[in-house]
Amino acid sequence: MRRLAALLLSPAPPLLLLAGVAAAAPPRPAPQCARTHEEAVELARTRGKLIFLTVVVDHDAENRAVVENVFRDKNFLKIAEEFVCVYANVEDQHGKVKTKGPDGKPLVRCADVPSIECRDHQGLAANWARGFYPSSDAKTPVHFVINAKEEVVETIMNGSFEQGFNHVPADEVVAKLKALLQKHGKGLSEEEYKGMQELLTDAKAARARNDVTLELQKLLPVVALAKDVEGVRGAQARVAEIDKEASKVLADAEVLVARGGVEEALDALAKVAAKYPGTLSAAAAEKDRKDLEGRPEVKRLLKARELYQEGLKLKEKGKADLARKKFETCVRVYADTKYGELAKKELGAAPSGG
Numbered sequence: 001m002r003r004l005a006a007l008l009l010s011p012a013p014p015l016l017l018l019a020g021v022a023a024a025a026p027p028r029p030a031p032q033c034a035r036t037h038e039e040a041v042e043l044a045r046t047r048g049k050l051i052f053l054t055v056v057v058d059h060d061a062e063n064r065a066v067v068e069n070v071f072r073d074k075n076f077l078k079i080a081e082e083f084v085c086v087y088a089n090v091e092d093q094h095g096k097v098k099t100k101g102p103d104g105k106p107l108v109r110c111a112d113v114p115s116i117e118c119r120d121h122q123g124l125a126a127n128w129a130r131g132f133y134p135s136s137d138a139k140t141p142v143h144f145v146i147n148a149k150e151e152v153v154e155t156i157m158n159g160s161f162e163q164g165f166n167h168v169p170a171d172e173v174v175a176k177l178k179a180l181l182q183k184h185g186k187g188l189s190e191e192e193y194k195g196m197q198e199l200l201t202d203a204k205a206a207r208a209r210n211d212v213t214l215e216l217q218k219l220l221p222v223v224a225l226a227k228d229v230e231g232v233r234g235a236q237a238r239v240a241e242i243d244k245e246a247s248k249v250l251a252d253a254e255v256l257v258a259r260g261g262v263e264e265a266l267d268a269l270a271k272v273a274a275k276y277p278g279t280l281s282a283a284a285a286e287k288d289r290k291d292l293e294g295r296p297e298v299k300r301l302l303k304a305r306e307l308y309q310e311g312l313k314l315k316e317k318g319k320a321d322l323a324r325k326k327f328e329t330c331v332r333v334y335a336d337t338k339y340g341e342l343a344k345k346e347l348g349a350a351p352s353g354g
Helices: 015-019 037-049 061-071 076-078 118-127 170-184 190-208 212-223 230-259 262-275 280-293 298-315 318-332 338-349
Strands: 049-057 083-091 097-099 106-110 142-146 152-156 159-161 164-166
Touching: 015 061, 015 190, 037 049, 037 083, 037 164, 049 061, 049 212, 061 076, 076 170, 076 280, 083 118, 106 118, 106 152, 152 170, 159 280, 190 212, 190 230, 212 230, 212 262, 262 298, 262 338, 280 298, 298 318, 298 338
Parallel strands: 049 083
Antiparallel strands: 049 142, 097 106, 142 152, 159 164
């Protein structure tokens, strides 16, 4: 394997090429790249993506093959969207192109990667990329895959740091990146990230209004993203904090259960489940409520209450005869309950023949 030029010892490019701007040629396909290492790390941290750092120089054919063969490959461009791409090149012999920004104003950008300027990739090569090499003899072309903690998790190369490199073909780069995605998982797309930020903003507003139910309704979809990113971790922490608060309310409800205050306990458990949806305490409250309602004596009590309340509604509507039938049934079937006693009182107070 032949030895390639060190990253920081490349020959001086011709001045004519340094100043050249390809005005007529439109920008060619290239991955969207971060302009600084701070931006790359921030994107990796907030989107849960790995950083794909490509280090090349201009004056060598194997290096140029990375740009011309790999960066332009449609399969590579598709999978590159799942990474935070960074282009590091200490040279700018490749020239510049004129393009337009989001506001429609003309811009002069790097011909290799039009999402950045040449000074961006030159700075990245000189001040950041070299830190990932095992020695100061920084040979190219090479790709480093880095996590948000700036740790190298994979090096994609064709050769060795001692002898130098040839470029890795596009299909091999794509295969390695696919394997990394299977191992580490995908991060958030920009659409998902925007949606997450909107939910977190709404959750913050709900918290300011002390509306814990609405806050949880906004936080739980963020938690469900199940990504190792700042926004999700923050939502998880807040939900755990709310659950701790809910557990105290649940404990009070369970005291009522232990004391035999069935109806009060059922109401309290229902309030916990409704106020703190999606929490462990809400799930526990719902289970306690169903268990309590499943007891034979509680079933009888609830049936008696239902009959008694139906009788009261009919009485309020002036349907005395129908109300009497409800009360009579309640007394006959559920005389041993408090609602049987209440229904009996209603029958004693009602005028005969209604």
